[in-house]
Amino acid sequence: MQIAINLPNDFVNFQTAADIEKDMRLSYSLWLFKNARVTLAKAAELAGLDIYDFMTACKQNEVAVIDISKEELLEELAGMKSL
Template identity: 55%
Template sequence: MQVAVDLPNDFVGMLTQDVVAREMRMTYALALFKDARVTLAKAAELAGMNIYEFIAVCKVQRIPVIDISRDELVQEMQSIGRTQ
């Protein structure tokens, strides 16, 4: 799908159309991922990155990539200890 967005020239300044498009894809991918509307892999794909690059961007943006509570983590760790 292709989406056209009209932006005033003074908003983009010296940026090329490719840079603006890349930034918009990244921003949209981050927003979708943050709202749990897409998976990490799909968000990375939308942003044009591999998963590890996208995780690094999420870290900079302070968007958690692991959605687990402290209690869930403790339960998980306890269950691992029981299976050994």
């Protein structure tokens, strides 16, 4: 699917169309992942990055890669100790 949007020239004159597409893909991928609409792997694929580079982008944009609370983590660890 292709989606076209109109952007004012003064917002895009300093970047190439390819750079804008790359930035928009990354931004949308981060949004989808942050809102639990896609998996980490699918978001990375949409962004055109491998998983590790996408995880780096998540960190740079303050998007949690592991969405678990401290309490949930402690419960998981306690469960693992009983094995």
